[in-house]
Amino acid sequence: MDDRITPEARHFIEIISRFVQDECMPVEDAIEDTGRLPDPLVRTMKHLGLFGLRIPVVYGGSGMNLLDYCFALKELSKSHDAIRAIMSVNNGIGSMAIVNDGTEDQKAHYLPLLASGEYISAFALTEPGAGSDASAIATTAAKSPGGWVLNGMKHFITNAPIADIFTVIAVTDKEKRAKGGITAFIVEKGSKGLTIGNIHNTMGGKGWLQAEVIFDDCFVPDKNLVGSIGSGFKIAMKTLNEGRLSAAASAIGIGERLLSMGVEYAKLRKQFGKAIGEFEAIQWMLADSAMELYAADRMLADTAYRFDHGEDIRTQSSMTKLFATESAFKVADRMLQLHGGMGFMKETKVERMFRDIRAYRIFEGTSEIQRFMIARELLKN
Ligand SMILES: Cc1cc2nc3c(=O)[nH]c(=O)nc-3n(C[C@H](O)[C@H](O)[C@H](O)COP(=O)(O)OP(=O)(O)OC[C@H]3O[C@@H](n4cnc5c(N)ncnc54)[C@H](O)[C@@H]3O)c2cc1C
CATH class of the missing domain: 1.20.140.10 (Butyryl-CoA Dehydrogenase, subunit A, domain 3)
Incomplete structure (x- = not known):
């Protein structure tokens, strides 16, 4: 193991290794057959703190540095890919915008829920017309009193059908686009105007879902804007x-x-x-x-x-x-x-x-x- 990995992380990686052998590998076939993670397994994942490894300690996570986290994740990835997928979104693309650029209120409210695994997150950038060229997104956010109104559609969004919150990247200025015209928002499950569309059928990745996410005049309050207007790209x-x-x-x-x-x-x-x-x-x-x-x-x-x-x-x-x-x-x-x-x-x-x-x-x-x-x-x- 790399010398620079901290002693605490080394110990934790050994715990993950045993978890993978004893509890994940025996249920791999069941995950593949049913397309879902068994509840007792998810409970143990929560107990081990796997959903909050990268989330700062003050917000209920373990505050691992990236080196320690990557090697913990590498060990967990030796089990079924769905096990890795659900925790890595909460530790990564689903929480990173809030960790890096969120307001104190956003951090205090959302990060403990993500760290404990009570909330599952998703990151919604890709659209039917904008994949590799993310700057071409067409989902818009228009200013309205007290907030923003989102319209458009994302697809291939991991965890969308089970997500409690989405980090959504939308256009706020069509002229500026990637140069100050794209903004990030936190959208909660159940928001009026937010619906989950088709769940994609995939060649692999059984047990972790991708789906369409549709915004139809979806209102997002000002307090859910992440960073500053135009910093979303x-x-x-x-x-x-x-x-x-x-x-x-x-x-x-x-x-x-x-x-x-x-x-x-x-x-x-x-x-x-x-x-x-x-x-x-x-x-x-x-x-x-x-x-x-x-x-x-x-x-x-x-x-x-x-x-x-x-x-x-x-x-x-x-x-x-x-x-x-x-x-x-x-x-x-x-x-x-x-x-x-x-x-x-x-x-x-x-x-x-x-x-x-x-x-x-x-x-x-x-x-x-x-x-x-x-x-x-x-x-x-
Ligand atoms: C399993 C899975 C999970 C995903 N989860 C998420 C998620 O959670 N959130 C999210 O926002 N997105 C997600 N995505 C979307 C993913 O990020 C995109 O699929 C990816 O960025 C490619 O975009 P595209 O599929 O539109 O392909 P396209 O951009 O249409 O590319 C088609 C082909 O053209 C090539 N190409 C495009 N531009 C160039 C260029 N300039 N030079 C050379 N070749 C080029 C590509 O490499 C590719 O081979 C997920 C995708 C998958 C498969």
Whole structure:
């Protein structure tokens, strides 16, 4: 484990590791079959404080730094992806705008509810017409007495059907758009004019839902504006900057579990009178996977550590997300191949992780967008 991870976090990571082995892995099939997390498991997650790891201590969280959090998240990601997903939104994209830019009242009201897991959160940026180009969003917020009126539609929004609050990014000045014309709002479940549309059918990620979120003259009081008018695009980018490292951490966790499954299978499975692990072709799959996961792990530790020490990590965060998620996908493909026909069968769980890991190259900015941002920074200098 990285030397820079605090002793408290190391201890906590061991607790998570036992939780994953003893309580998460036994219910993975049930989550996959039912599409929901068992209530006792969620209760234990709350008890462990998993929903508030990144939320400051004064607001009921654990106040972990990003390095400690990423490695705790990596460990938890070795279980079913739905377990990771529900807690990582409350620790990341669902709470980050309030933690970074919220008013004291917003923090005091919402953060304890998010930290305890009593409230589930969602981050609503993407729209049918605005994905990679987030500045093209069409959802508007118009000033009205005492607040703002939101109109428009978001889609692919994680946790939307179960969320108690949404961080919504909307246009407040069509001329300025990303340059001071986009603003962030907290919208509560049950607000008049807020409805959840279709729940998307997905290739993986069973148990964590994406849905459309529709605003039809949805009134949001002034007190729920986050930051200042026009600062919403910056708030969203700051949120995603940190979110990219969470995506990297989870991808590495999934990759490490797959690799350990591959090692076990390579030792056990015999063909041509010997363990398949004795064939060079299989050894190369294992060696390449171990090498890539090691490199991704080191990038993650370095970037998170720099973030905790106040450095601008925009480019490193893109590099880490890109490398970790692309590597973990290659690992998943190799480990499925290593398992032969058995890898295609539900009983080994490899096929599930292969499907789950696919989304990581898309959300929090696609691989192409990460490359675009890295190159843009290089060419600028
Ligand atoms: C499982 C999942 C969960 C998600 N959760 C959330 C959420 O909670 N909240 C939220 O707001 N959004 C969420 N999203 C949306 C996600 O962030 C977007 O899907 C992603 O940003 C890509 O946008 P898009 O799907 O519209 O693809 P598009 O932007 O339409 O891209 C299509 C293709 O074109 C490529 N492309 C686009 N522009 C360029 C360019 N300039 N150069 C090169 N290639 C380019 C892309 O890389 C991609 O390959 C989620 C998505 C998924 C899959």
